[in-house]
Amino acid sequence: MTEVVSIKIDGRTVAARTGETVLRAAERAGVTIPTLCDDKRLDPAGACRACLVEVKGQRRLQPSCHWQVQPDMEVSTDATSERVKRHQNVLVSMYMADHRLDDTGLPVETAAEPGNALRDWAKSSESLPLEPVDAPRVARPGDKNPYITFQPDLCVLCARCTRYCDEVEGVNAITLTDRGSATTIGTSGMTGLLDTTCELCGGCIDTCPTGALVETKSLNILPRDVEKVRTTCNYCGVGCQMDLNVKDDKVVRVTSPEPGTTLNDGNLCIKGRFAYDFIHHQDRFTEPMVRGQDGKLHPTTWEHAIQTAAEGLKRIARKHGQDAIGFVSSSRCTGEENYLVQKIARAAFATGNVHQCSAT
Ligand code: SF4
Ligand code: SF4
Numbered sequence: 001m002t003e004v005v006s007i008k009i010d011g012r013t014v015a016a017r018t019g020e021t022v023l024r025a026a027e028r029a030g031v032t033i034p035t036l037c038d039d040k041r042l043d044p045a046g047a048c049r050a051c052l053v054e055v056k057g058q059r060r061l062q063p064s065c066h067w068q069v070q071p072d073m074e075v076s077t078d079a080t081s082e083r084v085k086r087h088q089n090v091l092v093s094m095y096m097a098d099h100r101l102d103d104t105g106l107p108v109e110t111a112a113e114p115g116n117a118l119r120d121w122a123k124s125s126e127s128l129p130l131e132p133v134d135a136p137r138v139a140r141p142g143d144k145n146p147y148i149t150f151q152p153d154l155c156v157l158c159a160r161c162t163r164y165c166d167e168v169e170g171v172n173a174i175t176l177t178d179r180g181s182a183t184t185i186g187t188s189g190m191t192g193l194l195d196t197t198c199e200l201c202g203g204c205i206d207t208c209p210t211g212a213l214v215e216t217k218s219l220n221i222l223p224r225d226v227e228k229v230r231t232t233c234n235y236c237g238v239g240c241q242m243d244l245n246v247k248d249d250k251v252v253r254v255t256s257p258e259p260g261t262t263l264n265d266g267n268l269c270i271k272g273r274f275a276y277d278f279i280h281h282q283d284r285f286t287e288p289m290v291r292g293q294d295g296k297l298h299p300t301t302w303e304h305a306i307q308t309a310a311e312g313l314k315r316i317a318r319k320h321g322q323d324a325i326g327f328v329s330s331s332r333c334t335g336e337e338n339y340l341v342q343k344i345a346r347a348a349f350a351t352g353n354v355h356q357c358s359a360t
């Protein structure tokens with residue numbers, strides 16, 4: 001049974017629940033602990049060691065993302081522990097030694113949301129000037145998938161992408177492969193994603209803390225370059241929340257809101273995440289059209305378009321009977337709109353031939 005207990009973090013009394021991790025209790029209390037491999041949707045892996053804290057009575061520093069709260073526990077973060085601070089400075093320097101850096105010597109800014117976590121951590125640390133290390137990690141050279149790019153020199157091997165693919169998506173398309181400094185994110189036989197079980201959900205992009213995995217189309221667009229507009233995906237009836245990333249009045253990317261804040265818990269499918277080109281497509285209908293005697297579509301008013309459709313449907317019913325008419329509605333309509341489609345079918349045209357495409 002879960003109990004509410006009291007622990008101390010940096011000398012402050014914090015209420016926590018038994019079974020929860022020190023990291024979650026610290027987050028609730030507004031205490032910042034750096035993390036790379038933590039994602040609320042995944043089982044803790046304790047892989048990156050960024051989140052180590054001092055726990056009174058423990059000889060070694062412990063991973064706060066994994067270590068569970070106990071009554072009267074006393075925890076020190078880098079704010080009060082020299083040992084933790086020293087550990088963090090050394091560790092972040094080691095990560096930076098084989099990471100792509102910018103002109104100022106910091107990990108480069110990337111498209112990662114909400115930014116490159118290693119860069120943020122490095123900014124708040126006193127990193128040591130270590131010699132760059134050669135890490136011969138490779139991407140998948142023959143990967144022709146159109147959506148996802150893997151940049152091995154930005155990968156910190158936190159395994160969030162592979163764990164997401166396994167634990168959330170249940171697909172296991174990607175895995176940690178090779179050994180030592182050559183360890184990389186690969187697929188079976190290092191084939192492209194299209195030759196695996198990958199569903200191109202893009203969740204691995206979403207969870208990647210450094211931008212090593214990014215959307216190909218918007219590789220160089222930084223979070224600070226865009227304005228976000230929260231909306232509801234209109235591809236199916238689930239109602240996933242998504243953020244349209246808008247730059248110069250154009251949607252340039254779709255991202256998922258932070259896990260735990262919306263019903264889809266930070267997850268999207270291939271359509272919601274990547275299929276947004278239609279918004280600005282030149283062939284998109286933006287006004288009602290009616291086909292003229294010349295066989296071509298011409299812009300018209302809504303009244304004329306609706307009247308033309310109604311007359312055409314009535315003509316078919318008169319000539320061939322009600323069952324010659326069928327209505328197919330779209331999963332991109334709202335529930336209310338779909339209700340109205342069946343109402344028109346049944347009440348106005350006396351047919352039960354009505355279907356909605358999300359049933360397929
Ligand atoms: S896109 Fe989705 S299914 Fe494909 S590798 Fe990434 S997480 Fe796995
Ligand atoms: S690609 Fe990103 S999520 Fe995957 S291991 Fe590398 S840094 Fe972590």
Ligand code: FES
Nearest residue numbers: 046048049051065
């Ligand atoms: S966040 Fe705890 S070990 Fe990575």
